[in-house]
Amino acid sequence: MVIDFSAGKIIVTPHELVIKLASEHMITLQAQTDALQLIGRGANVIAAHGAENKWSIKLDDEAQLSLIAEQMGLKLQ
Template sequence: MLVEFSQGKIIVTTHEVVVKLAAPSQCMLHAQSEAISLFSGANVMVANTGAVKWTITLDNPQQLNILSEQLGCDIQ
């Protein structure tokens, strides 16, 4: 599943999430699906694997709902 947002693209599979940030940074963030948490209100996706943590703010609640459905995780 591909979700486009203002900062780039989010690629979601059953096992992994990859965030490709757009130019100029062109940074890629990877995380296993079970390391992802979703938070409403601020529309935030957080990857926390213990040693590594990153946060991405999404554009709208619809994107958060799509990720929730694809990952099978609840929105907190």
């Protein structure tokens, strides 16, 4: 599934999430399902915490976060 948001595109599979940011520098963020935390309640943030890296990104709205949660089988926190 591909979700468009104001900063680029989110590609979601049951096992992986890829975020491609719309910029001239081709920035891509990637994480496996078990490294993700989806923070709702108005925050609308995806946070990735892996062994060697950590990143987070704010989405436009909770509907986008809910689609990701449904596709990946994760719960919103």
